[in-house]
Amino acid sequence: MSTGEVAIRIRSVGHQFGEVGEARHIRALADTSLDIVRGELLCLIGPSGCGKSTLLNVIGGLLAPTSGTVEVAGKPVHGPMPHDIAYIFQENALFPWNTVDENVRLGMLFQGVPKAEHAARAQQSLQAVGLAEFADHYPAQLSGGMRQRASLARALSLQTGILLMDEPFGALDEQTRMILGEDLSVLLARTEKTIVFVTHSLGEAVFLADRVAVFSARPGTVKKIIRIDEPHPRNPAFVTSEKFTALRNELYALLHDEIRKAVGSDAPRGRRGANGGAP
Ligand SMILES: Nc1ncnc2c1ncn2[C@@H]1O[C@H](COP(=O)(O)OP(=O)(O)O)[C@@H](O)[C@H]1O
Numbered sequence: 425m426s427t428g429e430v431a432i433r434i435r436s437v438g439h440q441f442g443e444v445g446e447a448r449h450i451r452a453l454a455d456t457s458l459d460i461v462r463g464e465l466l467c468l469i470g471p472s473g474c475g476k477s478t479l480l481n482v483i484g485g486l487l488a489p490t491s492g493t494v495e496v497a498g499k500p501v502h503g504p505m506p507h508d509i510a511y512i513f514q515e516n517a518l519f520p521w522n523t524v525d526e527n528v529r530l531g532m533l534f535q536g537v538p539k540a541e542h543a544a545r546a547q548q549s550l551q552a553v554g555l556a557e558f559a560d561h562y563p564a565q566l567s568g569g570m571r572q573r574a575s576l577a578r579a580l581s582l583q584t585g586i587l588l589m590d591e592p593f594g595a596l597d598e599q600t601r602m603i604l605g606e607d608l609s610v611l612l613a614r615t616e617k618t619i620v621f622v623t624h625s626l627g628e629a630v631f632l633a634d635r636v637a638v639f640s641a642r643p644g645t646v647k648k649i650i651r652i653d654e655p656h657p658r659n660p661a662f663v664t665s666e667k668f669t670a671l672r673n674e675l676y677a678l679l680h681d682e683i684r685k686a687v688g689s690d691a692p693r694g695r696r697g698a699n700g701g702a703p
Pocket residue numbers: 441442448450451452470471472473474475476477478479642
Protein backbone atom coordinates (compact mmCIF):
# COMPACT_ATOMS: atom_id res chain seq x y z
CA MET A 425 0.00 0.00 0.00
CA SER A 426 1.86 3.08 -1.22
CA THR A 427 1.28 6.62 0.06
CA GLY A 428 3.51 8.42 -2.42
CA GLU A 429 5.85 9.58 0.35
CA VAL A 430 9.56 8.93 -0.34
CA ALA A 431 11.02 6.39 2.12
CA ILE A 432 14.48 6.05 0.57
CA ARG A 433 16.05 8.84 -1.42
CA ILE A 434 19.12 7.83 -3.38
CA ARG A 435 21.05 10.67 -5.01
CA SER A 436 23.96 10.23 -7.44
CA VAL A 437 25.29 7.26 -5.51
CA GLY A 438 28.46 5.71 -6.85
CA HIS A 439 30.83 3.22 -5.34
CA GLN A 440 34.27 1.97 -6.16
CA PHE A 441 36.19 -0.69 -4.30
CA GLY A 442 39.91 0.02 -3.90
CA GLU A 443 41.78 3.00 -5.35
CA VAL A 444 42.37 3.82 -9.00
CA GLY A 445 45.56 2.03 -10.08
CA GLU A 446 45.21 -0.78 -7.53
CA ALA A 447 44.70 -4.26 -8.91
CA ARG A 448 41.51 -4.68 -6.90
CA HIS A 449 40.06 -1.35 -8.04
CA ILE A 450 36.56 -1.80 -9.38
CA ARG A 451 33.78 0.65 -10.14
CA ALA A 452 30.79 -1.25 -8.84
CA LEU A 453 28.09 1.40 -8.99
CA ALA A 454 27.81 4.62 -11.01
CA ASP A 455 25.72 7.71 -10.44
CA THR A 456 22.52 6.05 -9.29
CA SER A 457 19.51 8.14 -8.31
CA LEU A 458 16.23 6.63 -7.25
CA ASP A 459 13.28 7.46 -5.03
CA ILE A 460 11.74 4.47 -3.30
CA VAL A 461 8.22 5.21 -2.19
CA ARG A 462 6.86 4.26 1.22
CA GLY A 463 4.95 0.99 1.07
CA GLU A 464 6.21 -0.14 -2.31
CA LEU A 465 8.16 -3.23 -3.23
CA LEU A 466 10.93 -2.26 -5.61
CA CYS A 467 12.82 -5.08 -7.31
CA LEU A 468 16.38 -4.62 -8.50
CA ILE A 469 17.43 -6.81 -11.39
CA GLY A 470 20.59 -6.66 -13.44
CA PRO A 471 23.58 -8.68 -14.58
CA SER A 472 25.60 -10.49 -11.94
CA GLY A 473 28.20 -8.12 -10.49
CA CYS A 474 26.44 -4.90 -11.55
CA GLY A 475 26.34 -3.55 -8.01
CA LYS A 476 22.90 -4.57 -6.69
CA SER A 477 24.20 -5.88 -3.37
CA THR A 478 26.51 -2.88 -3.17
CA LEU A 479 23.53 -0.55 -3.48
CA LEU A 480 21.61 -2.52 -0.85
CA ASN A 481 24.58 -2.29 1.51
CA VAL A 482 24.79 1.45 0.92
CA ILE A 483 21.07 1.88 1.66
CA GLY A 484 21.49 -0.23 4.80
CA GLY A 485 24.41 1.88 5.99
CA LEU A 486 26.79 -1.09 5.93
CA LEU A 487 28.92 0.55 3.25
CA ALA A 488 29.68 4.26 2.79
CA PRO A 489 29.34 5.20 -0.89
CA THR A 490 32.32 6.89 -2.54
CA SER A 491 29.94 9.49 -3.97
CA GLY A 492 26.34 10.58 -3.51
CA THR A 493 23.92 10.39 -0.62
CA VAL A 494 21.13 8.22 0.74
CA GLU A 495 18.33 9.41 2.99
CA VAL A 496 16.00 7.14 4.89
CA ALA A 497 12.81 8.73 6.21
CA GLY A 498 14.41 12.14 5.65
CA LYS A 499 17.60 11.34 7.59
CA PRO A 500 20.99 10.95 5.91
CA VAL A 501 22.35 7.41 6.23
CA HIS A 502 25.77 7.32 7.91
CA GLY A 503 25.70 3.83 9.36
CA PRO A 504 23.31 0.98 10.18
CA MET A 505 19.83 2.08 11.28
CA PRO A 506 18.52 -1.04 13.02
CA HIS A 507 15.31 0.68 14.05
CA ASP A 508 14.45 1.60 10.48
CA ILE A 509 15.95 -1.17 8.36
CA ALA A 510 16.05 -4.98 8.54
CA TYR A 511 18.00 -7.26 6.20
CA ILE A 512 17.26 -10.67 4.74
CA PHE A 513 20.01 -12.41 2.79
CA GLN A 514 20.06 -15.41 0.46
CA GLU A 515 21.96 -17.45 2.99
CA ASN A 516 19.77 -17.34 6.06
CA ALA A 517 21.82 -16.20 9.01
CA LEU A 518 20.05 -18.37 11.58
CA PHE A 519 22.09 -19.67 14.49
CA PRO A 520 22.03 -23.47 14.10
CA TRP A 521 22.20 -24.13 17.84
CA ASN A 522 19.14 -21.99 18.60
CA THR A 523 15.51 -22.79 17.94
CA VAL A 524 13.44 -20.77 15.51
CA ASP A 525 11.84 -18.88 18.39
CA GLU A 526 15.24 -18.15 19.97
CA ASN A 527 16.58 -16.96 16.64
CA VAL A 528 13.71 -14.48 16.31
CA ARG A 529 14.24 -13.28 19.88
CA LEU A 530 17.99 -12.83 19.33
CA GLY A 531 17.24 -10.43 16.48
CA MET A 532 15.13 -8.35 18.85
CA LEU A 533 17.78 -8.57 21.58
CA PHE A 534 20.44 -7.16 19.20
CA GLN A 535 18.10 -4.39 18.12
CA GLY A 536 17.30 -3.49 21.72
CA VAL A 537 13.61 -4.34 21.75
CA PRO A 538 12.41 -4.40 25.38
CA LYS A 539 12.42 -7.99 26.68
CA ALA A 540 8.77 -7.77 27.71
CA GLU A 541 7.79 -7.50 24.05
CA HIS A 542 9.82 -10.45 22.75
CA ALA A 543 7.34 -13.25 23.32
CA ALA A 544 4.37 -11.51 21.72
CA ARG A 545 6.35 -10.19 18.78
CA ALA A 546 8.00 -13.57 18.14
CA GLN A 547 4.66 -15.33 18.19
CA GLN A 548 3.05 -12.75 15.94
CA SER A 549 5.81 -12.78 13.34
CA LEU A 550 6.10 -16.57 13.29
CA GLN A 551 2.36 -16.74 12.78
CA ALA A 552 2.59 -14.23 9.93
CA VAL A 553 4.99 -16.48 8.04
CA GLY A 554 3.17 -19.71 8.87
CA LEU A 555 5.79 -21.09 11.27
CA ALA A 556 3.97 -20.90 14.61
CA GLU A 557 4.04 -24.68 14.95
CA PHE A 558 7.77 -24.81 14.36
CA ALA A 559 8.88 -22.31 16.99
CA ASP A 560 10.77 -24.99 18.93
CA HIS A 561 12.46 -26.59 15.93
CA TYR A 562 16.12 -26.10 15.12
CA PRO A 563 17.13 -24.76 11.68
CA ALA A 564 18.52 -28.16 10.65
CA GLN A 565 15.06 -29.65 11.18
CA LEU A 566 13.51 -27.26 8.65
CA SER A 567 13.42 -27.18 4.86
CA GLY A 568 15.22 -24.38 3.02
CA GLY A 569 11.93 -22.57 2.44
CA MET A 570 11.04 -22.78 6.13
CA ARG A 571 14.45 -21.44 7.11
CA GLN A 572 13.86 -18.42 4.89
CA ARG A 573 10.43 -17.99 6.48
CA ALA A 574 12.18 -17.98 9.85
CA SER A 575 14.60 -15.32 8.59
CA LEU A 576 11.62 -13.30 7.41
CA ALA A 577 9.91 -13.72 10.80
CA ARG A 578 13.04 -12.47 12.54
CA ALA A 579 13.12 -9.41 10.27
CA LEU A 580 9.36 -8.76 10.74
CA SER A 581 9.67 -8.95 14.52
CA LEU A 582 11.96 -5.91 14.40
CA GLN A 583 9.01 -3.89 13.09
CA THR A 584 11.15 -1.72 10.83
CA GLY A 585 9.56 0.30 8.07
CA ILE A 586 12.09 -0.98 5.55
CA LEU A 587 13.15 -4.49 4.55
CA LEU A 588 16.18 -5.04 2.35
CA MET A 589 16.07 -8.46 0.76
CA ASP A 590 19.11 -9.69 -1.19
CA GLU A 591 18.05 -12.65 -3.32
CA PRO A 592 16.20 -14.08 -0.31
CA PHE A 593 14.71 -16.98 -2.26
CA GLY A 594 17.69 -17.43 -4.57
CA ALA A 595 18.83 -20.74 -3.11
CA LEU A 596 15.36 -22.31 -3.15
CA ASP A 597 13.76 -24.53 -5.77
CA GLU A 598 11.27 -22.96 -8.16
CA GLN A 599 8.12 -24.33 -6.47
CA THR A 600 9.14 -23.24 -2.98
CA ARG A 601 10.14 -19.84 -4.32
CA MET A 602 6.74 -19.46 -5.97
CA ILE A 603 4.84 -20.24 -2.75
CA LEU A 604 7.05 -17.93 -0.68
CA GLY A 605 6.48 -15.21 -3.26
CA GLU A 606 2.71 -15.65 -3.03
CA ASP A 607 2.84 -15.54 0.77
CA LEU A 608 5.05 -12.47 0.75
CA SER A 609 2.56 -10.73 -1.53
CA VAL A 610 -0.22 -11.50 0.98
CA LEU A 611 1.93 -10.14 3.82
CA LEU A 612 2.65 -7.00 1.82
CA ALA A 613 -0.97 -6.28 1.19
CA ARG A 614 -1.40 -6.06 4.98
CA THR A 615 1.58 -3.85 5.80
CA GLU A 616 3.05 -0.47 5.02
CA LYS A 617 6.54 -1.84 4.59
CA THR A 618 8.92 -0.52 2.02
CA ILE A 619 10.87 -3.36 0.45
CA VAL A 620 13.92 -3.37 -1.78
CA PHE A 621 14.22 -6.85 -3.23
CA VAL A 622 17.12 -8.08 -5.35
CA THR A 623 16.36 -11.06 -7.55
CA HIS A 624 17.75 -12.91 -10.54
CA SER A 625 14.31 -14.18 -11.44
CA LEU A 626 12.35 -12.07 -13.92
CA GLY A 627 9.18 -13.94 -13.02
CA GLU A 628 9.69 -13.27 -9.33
CA ALA A 629 10.26 -9.58 -10.08
CA VAL A 630 7.05 -9.26 -12.10
CA PHE A 631 5.05 -11.24 -9.56
CA LEU A 632 6.22 -9.27 -6.50
CA ALA A 633 7.21 -5.79 -7.53
CA ASP A 634 5.30 -2.55 -7.73
CA ARG A 635 8.24 -1.30 -9.77
CA VAL A 636 11.28 -3.04 -11.21
CA ALA A 637 14.53 -1.12 -11.60
CA VAL A 638 16.61 -2.71 -14.34
CA PHE A 639 20.33 -2.12 -13.84
CA SER A 640 22.95 -1.75 -16.53
CA ALA A 641 26.14 -3.78 -16.65
CA ARG A 642 28.87 -2.69 -14.20
CA PRO A 643 29.34 0.02 -13.18
CA GLY A 644 25.66 -0.40 -12.52
CA THR A 645 23.07 2.31 -12.72
CA VAL A 646 19.33 2.33 -13.27
CA LYS A 647 18.69 1.76 -16.95
CA LYS A 648 14.93 1.72 -16.81
CA ILE A 649 12.07 1.44 -14.35
CA ILE A 650 9.09 -0.71 -15.21
CA ARG A 651 5.87 -0.30 -13.28
CA ILE A 652 3.86 -3.44 -12.47
CA ASP A 653 0.35 -2.15 -12.07
CA GLU A 654 -1.37 -5.02 -10.27
CA PRO A 655 -2.79 -4.91 -6.73
CA HIS A 656 -1.39 -6.98 -3.83
CA PRO A 657 -2.03 -9.68 -2.83
CA ARG A 658 -1.24 -10.92 -6.30
CA ASN A 659 -3.40 -13.71 -7.55
CA PRO A 660 -1.45 -16.86 -8.48
CA ALA A 661 -3.35 -16.73 -11.80
CA PHE A 662 -1.51 -13.47 -12.59
CA VAL A 663 1.48 -15.64 -13.56
CA THR A 664 -0.38 -17.19 -16.46
CA SER A 665 -1.87 -13.94 -17.77
CA GLU A 666 -0.84 -12.21 -21.00
CA LYS A 667 -0.03 -9.10 -19.00
CA PHE A 668 2.49 -11.05 -16.93
CA THR A 669 4.13 -12.55 -20.00
CA ALA A 670 4.34 -9.17 -21.73
CA LEU A 671 5.99 -7.56 -18.67
CA ARG A 672 8.39 -10.46 -18.27
CA ASN A 673 9.37 -10.23 -21.93
CA GLU A 674 9.91 -6.49 -21.62
CA LEU A 675 12.27 -7.08 -18.68
CA TYR A 676 14.02 -9.86 -20.54
CA ALA A 677 14.71 -7.62 -23.53
CA LEU A 678 16.08 -4.85 -21.31
CA LEU A 679 18.26 -7.21 -19.34
CA HIS A 680 19.54 -9.25 -22.22
CA ASP A 681 21.80 -6.60 -23.74
CA GLU A 682 23.20 -5.72 -20.34
CA ILE A 683 24.05 -9.34 -19.63
CA ARG A 684 25.85 -9.51 -22.97
CA LYS A 685 27.84 -6.43 -22.01
CA ALA A 686 28.64 -7.90 -18.62
CA VAL A 687 29.82 -11.16 -20.18
CA GLY A 688 31.89 -9.12 -22.61
CA SER A 689 31.02 -10.87 -25.86
CA ASP A 690 28.56 -10.38 -28.71
CA ALA A 691 25.93 -12.92 -29.59
CA PRO A 692 27.10 -15.41 -32.20
CA ARG A 693 25.87 -14.38 -35.64
CA GLY A 694 22.51 -15.72 -36.73
CA ARG A 695 21.41 -16.67 -33.24
CA ARG A 696 19.82 -13.38 -32.31
CA GLY A 697 16.14 -13.85 -33.10
CA ALA A 698 13.36 -11.35 -32.51
CA ASN A 699 13.10 -12.52 -28.93
CA GLY A 700 16.83 -12.22 -28.37
CA GLY A 701 17.09 -15.98 -27.99
CA ALA A 702 14.80 -16.09 -24.98
CA PRO A 703 14.44 -19.58 -23.49
N1 LIG B 1 34.28 -5.99 -0.78
C1 LIG B 1 34.55 -5.92 -2.09
N2 LIG B 1 35.82 -5.65 -2.52
C2 LIG B 1 36.11 -5.58 -3.83
N3 LIG B 1 35.20 -5.76 -4.81
C3 LIG B 1 33.93 -6.02 -4.45
C4 LIG B 1 33.54 -6.13 -3.08
N4 LIG B 1 32.21 -6.41 -3.03
C5 LIG B 1 31.80 -6.49 -4.30
N5 LIG B 1 32.81 -6.25 -5.16
C6 LIG B 1 32.74 -6.21 -6.63
O1 LIG B 1 31.85 -5.16 -6.99
C7 LIG B 1 31.04 -5.54 -8.08
C8 LIG B 1 29.58 -5.43 -7.70
O2 LIG B 1 29.30 -6.42 -6.71
P1 LIG B 1 27.85 -6.71 -6.16
O3 LIG B 1 27.26 -5.45 -5.68
O4 LIG B 1 27.98 -7.82 -5.19
O5 LIG B 1 27.08 -7.19 -7.48
P2 LIG B 1 25.65 -7.90 -7.64
O6 LIG B 1 25.02 -7.98 -6.29
O7 LIG B 1 24.90 -7.05 -8.61
O8 LIG B 1 25.92 -9.27 -8.22
C9 LIG B 1 31.46 -6.96 -8.46
O9 LIG B 1 32.38 -6.88 -9.50
C10 LIG B 1 32.12 -7.47 -7.19
O10 LIG B 1 33.10 -8.42 -7.50
